[in-house]
Amino acid sequence: MTARNRGLAGHSPQQVQSLLVQSFTQSAIAAQVGVTKQAVSCFVRRHSLTSNSPVERVVARQVQVLRMVKDGYKSAEIATRLGVSVLTISHDRKALGIPGFPKPKPAEHRTLCGLTRDHVQARLEQVNRAQLGRELGVSSSAVYSYCRRARLCKTMAGPDNPSNALPTFRL
Known part of the structure:
Protein backbone atom coordinates (compact mmCIF):
# COMPACT_ATOMS: atom_id res chain seq x y z
CA MET A 1 0.00 0.00 0.00
CA THR A 2 1.26 3.46 -0.78
CA ALA A 3 1.44 6.29 1.72
CA ARG A 4 -1.67 7.79 0.13
CA ASN A 5 -3.65 4.56 0.33
CA ARG A 6 -2.82 3.28 3.82
CA GLY A 7 -6.10 1.49 4.24
CA LEU A 8 -8.33 1.71 7.27
CA ALA A 9 -6.14 2.35 10.32
CA GLY A 10 -3.45 0.17 8.77
CA HIS A 11 -5.87 -2.53 7.58
CA SER A 12 -5.94 -3.45 3.91
CA PRO A 13 -9.19 -3.77 1.93
CA GLN A 14 -8.69 -7.56 1.99
CA GLN A 15 -8.53 -7.56 5.81
CA VAL A 16 -11.67 -5.44 6.07
CA GLN A 17 -13.42 -7.67 3.50
CA SER A 18 -12.56 -10.75 5.58
CA LEU A 19 -14.15 -9.09 8.63
CA LEU A 20 -17.28 -8.33 6.60
CA VAL A 21 -17.43 -11.93 5.40
CA GLN A 22 -17.18 -13.05 9.06
CA SER A 23 -20.43 -11.08 9.58
CA PHE A 24 -18.91 -8.21 11.51
CA THR A 25 -21.06 -5.12 11.21
CA GLN A 26 -19.49 -1.85 10.19
CA SER A 27 -19.98 -0.66 13.78
CA ALA A 28 -18.14 -3.71 15.11
CA ILE A 29 -15.31 -3.21 12.62
CA ALA A 30 -15.07 0.45 13.63
CA ALA A 31 -14.84 -0.50 17.30
CA GLN A 32 -12.25 -3.20 16.62
CA VAL A 33 -10.08 -1.05 14.35
CA GLY A 34 -10.47 2.12 16.41
CA VAL A 35 -12.11 4.42 13.87
CA THR A 36 -15.59 5.86 13.39
CA LYS A 37 -18.41 3.97 11.70
CA GLN A 38 -18.47 6.68 9.04
CA ALA A 39 -14.81 6.00 8.22
CA VAL A 40 -15.58 2.29 7.80
CA SER A 41 -18.62 3.09 5.65
CA CYS A 42 -16.59 5.38 3.36
CA PHE A 43 -13.79 2.80 3.15
CA VAL A 44 -16.25 0.03 2.23
CA ARG A 45 -17.85 2.18 -0.48
CA ARG A 46 -14.51 3.42 -1.86
CA HIS A 47 -13.18 -0.12 -2.22
CA SER A 48 -16.52 -1.67 -3.30
CA LEU A 49 -16.42 -4.19 -0.48
CA THR A 50 -19.45 -6.37 0.09
CA SER A 51 -20.74 -8.31 3.01
CA ASN A 52 -22.86 -11.43 3.12
CA SER A 53 -26.56 -11.37 2.36
CA PRO A 54 -28.84 -10.23 5.19
CA VAL A 55 -29.96 -13.81 5.90
CA GLU A 56 -26.37 -15.04 6.04
CA ARG A 57 -25.47 -12.18 8.39
CA VAL A 58 -28.37 -13.02 10.73
CA VAL A 59 -27.48 -16.71 10.79
CA ALA A 60 -23.81 -15.95 11.40
CA ARG A 61 -24.70 -13.48 14.17
CA GLN A 62 -26.99 -16.04 15.81
CA VAL A 63 -24.15 -18.57 15.75
CA GLN A 64 -21.93 -15.98 17.46
CA VAL A 65 -24.70 -15.22 20.00
CA LEU A 66 -25.10 -18.91 20.79
CA ARG A 67 -21.35 -19.31 21.27
CA MET A 68 -21.10 -16.24 23.48
CA VAL A 69 -24.10 -17.27 25.61
CA LYS A 70 -22.43 -20.64 26.18
CA ASP A 71 -19.27 -18.76 27.17
CA GLY A 72 -21.29 -16.93 29.82
CA TYR A 73 -21.65 -13.48 28.28
CA LYS A 74 -24.72 -11.40 29.11
CA SER A 75 -26.90 -9.88 26.40
CA ALA A 76 -25.50 -6.37 26.90
CA GLU A 77 -21.92 -7.64 26.58
CA ILE A 78 -22.80 -9.62 23.45
CA ALA A 79 -24.50 -6.58 21.91
CA THR A 80 -21.47 -4.39 22.59
CA ARG A 81 -19.03 -6.93 21.16
CA LEU A 82 -21.11 -7.55 18.02
CA GLY A 83 -22.01 -3.90 17.48
CA VAL A 84 -25.78 -4.41 17.58
CA SER A 85 -28.53 -3.42 20.00
CA VAL A 86 -29.52 -5.41 23.07
CA LEU A 87 -32.98 -5.78 21.54
CA THR A 88 -31.43 -7.52 18.52
CA ILE A 89 -29.64 -9.93 20.84
CA SER A 90 -32.87 -10.62 22.75
CA HIS A 91 -34.62 -11.41 19.44
CA ASP A 92 -31.76 -13.74 18.50
CA ARG A 93 -31.95 -15.46 21.90
CA LYS A 94 -35.69 -15.93 21.47
CA ALA A 95 -35.24 -17.32 17.94
CA LEU A 96 -32.60 -19.73 19.25
CA GLY A 97 -34.80 -20.80 22.15
CA ILE A 98 -32.41 -19.42 24.76
CA PRO A 99 -34.24 -17.95 27.74
CA GLY A 100 -33.32 -14.41 28.72
CA PHE A 101 -33.36 -15.18 32.40
CA PRO A 102 -32.83 -18.49 34.14
CA LYS A 103 -35.84 -20.12 35.76
CA PRO A 104 -36.06 -19.32 39.46
CA LYS A 105 -34.81 -21.95 41.84
CA PRO A 106 -37.37 -23.94 43.79
Whole structure:
Protein backbone atom coordinates (compact mmCIF):
# COMPACT_ATOMS: atom_id res chain seq x y z
CA MET A 1 0.00 0.00 0.00
CA THR A 2 1.26 3.46 -0.78
CA ALA A 3 1.44 6.29 1.72
CA ARG A 4 -1.67 7.79 0.13
CA ASN A 5 -3.65 4.56 0.33
CA ARG A 6 -2.82 3.28 3.82
CA GLY A 7 -6.10 1.49 4.24
CA LEU A 8 -8.33 1.71 7.27
CA ALA A 9 -6.14 2.35 10.32
CA GLY A 10 -3.45 0.17 8.77
CA HIS A 11 -5.87 -2.53 7.58
CA SER A 12 -5.94 -3.45 3.91
CA PRO A 13 -9.19 -3.77 1.93
CA GLN A 14 -8.69 -7.56 1.99
CA GLN A 15 -8.53 -7.56 5.81
CA VAL A 16 -11.67 -5.44 6.07
CA GLN A 17 -13.42 -7.67 3.50
CA SER A 18 -12.56 -10.75 5.58
CA LEU A 19 -14.15 -9.09 8.63
CA LEU A 20 -17.28 -8.33 6.60
CA VAL A 21 -17.43 -11.93 5.40
CA GLN A 22 -17.18 -13.05 9.06
CA SER A 23 -20.43 -11.08 9.58
CA PHE A 24 -18.91 -8.21 11.51
CA THR A 25 -21.06 -5.12 11.21
CA GLN A 26 -19.49 -1.85 10.19
CA SER A 27 -19.98 -0.66 13.78
CA ALA A 28 -18.14 -3.71 15.11
CA ILE A 29 -15.31 -3.21 12.62
CA ALA A 30 -15.07 0.45 13.63
CA ALA A 31 -14.84 -0.50 17.30
CA GLN A 32 -12.25 -3.20 16.62
CA VAL A 33 -10.08 -1.05 14.35
CA GLY A 34 -10.47 2.12 16.41
CA VAL A 35 -12.11 4.42 13.87
CA THR A 36 -15.59 5.86 13.39
CA LYS A 37 -18.41 3.97 11.70
CA GLN A 38 -18.47 6.68 9.04
CA ALA A 39 -14.81 6.00 8.22
CA VAL A 40 -15.58 2.29 7.80
CA SER A 41 -18.62 3.09 5.65
CA CYS A 42 -16.59 5.38 3.36
CA PHE A 43 -13.79 2.80 3.15
CA VAL A 44 -16.25 0.03 2.23
CA ARG A 45 -17.85 2.18 -0.48
CA ARG A 46 -14.51 3.42 -1.86
CA HIS A 47 -13.18 -0.12 -2.22
CA SER A 48 -16.52 -1.67 -3.30
CA LEU A 49 -16.42 -4.19 -0.48
CA THR A 50 -19.45 -6.37 0.09
CA SER A 51 -20.74 -8.31 3.01
CA ASN A 52 -22.86 -11.43 3.12
CA SER A 53 -26.56 -11.37 2.36
CA PRO A 54 -28.84 -10.23 5.19
CA VAL A 55 -29.96 -13.81 5.90
CA GLU A 56 -26.37 -15.04 6.04
CA ARG A 57 -25.47 -12.18 8.39
CA VAL A 58 -28.37 -13.02 10.73
CA VAL A 59 -27.48 -16.71 10.79
CA ALA A 60 -23.81 -15.95 11.40
CA ARG A 61 -24.70 -13.48 14.17
CA GLN A 62 -26.99 -16.04 15.81
CA VAL A 63 -24.15 -18.57 15.75
CA GLN A 64 -21.93 -15.98 17.46
CA VAL A 65 -24.70 -15.22 20.00
CA LEU A 66 -25.10 -18.91 20.79
CA ARG A 67 -21.35 -19.31 21.27
CA MET A 68 -21.10 -16.24 23.48
CA VAL A 69 -24.10 -17.27 25.61
CA LYS A 70 -22.43 -20.64 26.18
CA ASP A 71 -19.27 -18.76 27.17
CA GLY A 72 -21.29 -16.93 29.82
CA TYR A 73 -21.65 -13.48 28.28
CA LYS A 74 -24.72 -11.40 29.11
CA SER A 75 -26.90 -9.88 26.40
CA ALA A 76 -25.50 -6.37 26.90
CA GLU A 77 -21.92 -7.64 26.58
CA ILE A 78 -22.80 -9.62 23.45
CA ALA A 79 -24.50 -6.58 21.91
CA THR A 80 -21.47 -4.39 22.59
CA ARG A 81 -19.03 -6.93 21.16
CA LEU A 82 -21.11 -7.55 18.02
CA GLY A 83 -22.01 -3.90 17.48
CA VAL A 84 -25.78 -4.41 17.58
CA SER A 85 -28.53 -3.42 20.00
CA VAL A 86 -29.52 -5.41 23.07
CA LEU A 87 -32.98 -5.78 21.54
CA THR A 88 -31.43 -7.52 18.52
CA ILE A 89 -29.64 -9.93 20.84
CA SER A 90 -32.87 -10.62 22.75
CA HIS A 91 -34.62 -11.41 19.44
CA ASP A 92 -31.76 -13.74 18.50
CA ARG A 93 -31.95 -15.46 21.90
CA LYS A 94 -35.69 -15.93 21.47
CA ALA A 95 -35.24 -17.32 17.94
CA LEU A 96 -32.60 -19.73 19.25
CA GLY A 97 -34.80 -20.80 22.15
CA ILE A 98 -32.41 -19.42 24.76
CA PRO A 99 -34.24 -17.95 27.74
CA GLY A 100 -33.32 -14.41 28.72
CA PHE A 101 -33.36 -15.18 32.40
CA PRO A 102 -32.83 -18.49 34.14
CA LYS A 103 -35.84 -20.12 35.76
CA PRO A 104 -36.06 -19.32 39.46
CA LYS A 105 -34.81 -21.95 41.84
CA PRO A 106 -37.37 -23.94 43.79
CA ALA A 107 -37.96 -22.64 47.32
CA GLU A 108 -36.01 -25.47 48.95
CA HIS A 109 -32.87 -24.67 46.91
CA ARG A 110 -32.72 -20.92 47.61
CA THR A 111 -30.00 -19.51 49.84
CA LEU A 112 -29.49 -16.21 51.62
CA CYS A 113 -25.81 -15.24 51.81
CA GLY A 114 -24.89 -18.93 51.83
CA LEU A 115 -27.49 -19.96 54.43
CA THR A 116 -29.93 -22.65 53.38
CA ARG A 117 -33.67 -22.29 53.83
CA ASP A 118 -33.60 -24.43 56.99
CA HIS A 119 -30.78 -22.37 58.52
CA VAL A 120 -32.62 -19.11 57.80
CA GLN A 121 -35.83 -20.51 59.24
CA ALA A 122 -34.04 -21.66 62.42
CA ARG A 123 -32.33 -18.29 62.81
CA LEU A 124 -35.61 -16.41 62.29
CA GLU A 125 -37.07 -18.29 65.25
CA GLN A 126 -34.41 -16.58 67.39
CA VAL A 127 -34.17 -13.10 65.81
CA ASN A 128 -36.32 -10.91 63.58
CA ARG A 129 -35.64 -10.15 59.92
CA ALA A 130 -33.92 -6.83 60.63
CA GLN A 131 -31.49 -8.43 63.07
CA LEU A 132 -30.76 -11.27 60.66
CA GLY A 133 -30.13 -8.73 57.93
CA ARG A 134 -27.65 -6.86 60.14
CA GLU A 135 -25.88 -10.13 60.98
CA LEU A 136 -25.55 -11.04 57.30
CA GLY A 137 -24.75 -7.53 56.12
CA VAL A 138 -27.88 -7.17 53.98
CA SER A 139 -31.01 -5.09 54.34
CA SER A 140 -34.11 -6.31 56.11
CA SER A 141 -35.87 -5.89 52.75
CA ALA A 142 -33.47 -8.43 51.23
CA VAL A 143 -34.22 -10.84 54.07
CA TYR A 144 -37.97 -10.26 53.64
CA SER A 145 -37.71 -10.79 49.89
CA TYR A 146 -35.79 -14.03 50.42
CA CYS A 147 -38.35 -15.21 52.97
CA ARG A 148 -41.19 -14.48 50.59
CA ARG A 149 -39.53 -16.36 47.70
CA ALA A 150 -38.53 -19.27 49.96
CA ARG A 151 -42.03 -19.29 51.44
CA LEU A 152 -40.88 -18.58 55.00
CA CYS A 153 -43.04 -15.52 55.75
CA LYS A 154 -45.90 -16.24 58.10
CA THR A 155 -47.46 -12.81 57.81
CA MET A 156 -48.34 -13.10 54.13
CA ALA A 157 -51.85 -13.98 53.08
CA GLY A 158 -52.21 -16.50 50.36
CA PRO A 159 -53.77 -19.80 49.37
CA ASP A 160 -51.51 -21.66 51.83
CA ASN A 161 -52.28 -19.35 54.73
CA PRO A 162 -55.78 -17.86 54.58
CA SER A 163 -55.76 -17.09 58.32
CA ASN A 164 -53.38 -14.20 57.68
CA ALA A 165 -55.66 -12.59 55.12
CA LEU A 166 -56.56 -8.98 55.64
CA PRO A 167 -59.75 -8.56 57.66
CA THR A 168 -62.86 -7.65 55.77
CA PHE A 169 -65.17 -5.03 57.20
CA ARG A 170 -68.89 -5.09 56.80
CA LEU A 171 -70.77 -1.86 56.57
